[in-house]
Amino acid sequence: MAGELSRLCPVCGGGSFSPCLQKGTLRLVRCHSCSMVFANPVPSCFATGDYYDSEGTSYYLSPAKLESDYSPVRFERELGLFTRHCSGGPVLDVGCSSGAFLYQLKTRYSGRYDVVGTDVSGAPLDHAGSRGIRVLRGDFSGMDLAGERFAAVTFWAVLEHLPDPARFLAKAAAVLEPGGICVVLVPNMNSLAARVLGARYRYIYDQHLNYFTRRTLHRLVSGQWEVLETRSMHFNPVVIWQDWRSGGRAVANAERASLLQRTTALKQSRWIGPVKVAYRLAESMLGGLALADNLAVVLRRSQ
Ligand SMILES: [Zn+2]
Numbered sequence: 001m002a003g004e005l006s007r008l009c010p011v012c013g014g015g016s017f018s019p020c021l022q023k024g025t026l027r028l029v030r031c032h033s034c035s036m037v038f039a040n041p042v043p044s045c046f047a048t049g050d051y052y053d054s055e056g057t058s059y060y061l062s063p064a065k066l067e068s069d070y071s072p073v074r075f076e077r078e079l080g081l082f083t084r085h086c087s088g089g090p091v092l093d094v095g096c097s098s099g100a101f102l103y104q105l106k107t108r109y110s111g112r113y114d115v116v117g118t119d120v121s122g123a124p125l126d127h128a129g130s131r132g133i134r135v136l137r138g139d140f141s142g143m144d145l146a147g148e149r150f151a152a153v154t155f156w157a158v159l160e161h162l163p164d165p166a167r168f169l170a171k172a173a174a175v176l177e178p179g180g181i182c183v184v185l186v187p188n189m190n191s192l193a194a195r196v197l198g199a200r201y202r203y204i205y206d207q208h209l210n211y212f213t214r215r216t217l218h219r220l221v222s223g224q225w226e227v228l229e230t231r232s233m234h235f236n237p238v239v240i241w242q243d244w245r246s247g248g249r250a251v252a253n254a255e256r257a258s259l260l261q262r263t264t265a266l267k268q269s270r271w272i273g274p275v276k277v278a279y280r281l282a283e284s285m286l287g288g289l290a291l292a293d294n295l296a297v298v299l300r301r302s303q
Pocket residue numbers: 009010011012013014031032033034035036
């Protein structure tokens with residue numbers, strides 16, 4: 001059918017798979033060889049990135065999403081992980097959207113990091129630029145960086161959107177300084193939320209083309225990368241509650257952004273002290289069991 005892209009397994013390259021889930025127009029298959037779950041076929045607007053430069057823009061630049069992204073608590077876990085492995089130098093954030101991660105890195109650790117962001121979506125990138133972030137617009141995997149090299153390349157919630165994540169990782173490897181690191185965060189297909197909710201989970205939706213577990217994520221990076229650390233982080237019980245009750249109806253972008261905004265506000269409020277302690281404990285326990293919402297890996301290029 002026109003306007004669709006048929007895929008091989010994004011992890012092992014295998015062409016043998018069986019249907020495993022259908023939700024609306026999204027069709028997921030499971031690879032017979034490595035058990036990776038991925039969307040196939042996919043509408044070409046997601047494959048080319050055109051979606052993110054048109055329909056996606058209103059979401060990424062909505063006041064609720066921007067306020068949540070730019071809140072000091074939004075990238076707390078990510079910043080902790082990142083700064084433990086990279087103490088300074090030039091940093092490239094791929095799929096940087098409105099630039100919030102880089103903004104935090106630049107302003108909180110003044111002078112340590114030299115930040116650059118890239119994205120296919122023009123309007124959020126303009127916003128990043130307005131916040132003083134140097135930005136490069138276009139498809140990172142084919143980008144000419146004129147010999148520029150980085151101490152770190154980051155992909156925060158990006159690889160799940162790409163038809164060929166391996167190509168982006170190979171490009172990251174090519175633009176790193178010797179000893180440089182690559183940090184990847186993706187939704188965790190084995191999370192408590194994904195297990196409890198199954199197809200009802202709001203993050204099983206058409207923008208997500210790849211559904212990683214710890215095992216398939218490690219397999220994707222094996223060979224080219226050494227894994228320095230793997231973490232499972234973030235937990236949003238409100239999402240579980242809402243998706244369970246709604247039975248998996250589609251969640252509009254505006255609603256997604258509004259929940260993010262409310263969750264962020266909650267994380268910053270002072271009066272919920274005991275709730276916060278319980279929440280942190282739950283997140284930390286789930287993280288220890290690799291059942292939290294996201295998986296993050298810190299990678300160094302194999303010698
Ligand atoms: Zn496979």
